[in-house]
Amino acid sequence: MSRYYQMELRISGHNPMKKEAIKNASAKEWPFEDWQEYVDEVACTTEASLCGGESEEAFVERLAVAIWQANEAYREIYVTATYLENLPYEEHVTNRADYERLIGNTVKNKETECGA
Numbered sequence: 001m002s003r004y005y006q007m008e009l010r011i012s013g014h015n016p017m018k019k020e021a022i023k024n025a026s027a028k029e030w031p032f033e034d035w036q037e038y039v040d041e042v043a044c045t046t047e048a049s050l051c052g053g054e055s056e057e058a059f060v061e062r063l064a065v066a067i068w069q070a071n072e073a074y075r076e077i078y079v080t081a082t083y084l085e086n087l088p089y090e091e092h093v094t095n096r097a098d099y100e101r102l103i104g105n106t107v108k109n110k111e112t113e114c115g116a
Helices: 016-029 056-071 096-114
Strands: 003-012 041-050 077-083
Touching (some): 016 056
C-alpha cells in the first residue's frame, strides 16, 4: 500500500561541515531536493509516497537515524507529515437566492457609489 505525503524537514544546529552529508543521507530516505539554507538550519519540503505500510513514525525514525549518522551527533529534527490523499475540505454550493442577494447588493452598492 502506498500513501502520498508531503514531508517538511527542518534540521537546526547541525555541524556545518556535515551539511552535504546530511542532505545526501536525507535524500536516500525521501526524495528531498531544493533545500533552503539558513544561518543555523537546513529545510526542505517534498511530496512522495510512503511504501510497504510504513507508518509516519517509522519513517521519522528511519530518517532521524540517517541524519544523526551523517551529522555524527544528535540534533533535533522537525518533520511535518501531511497526508495528501484524503485532505479535509468544505463544499460550497450557491443557489438563486444567493445570486439575488449578492448581485442585488452589488447593483445597489454601485448605484449608491455613483450617486444614481
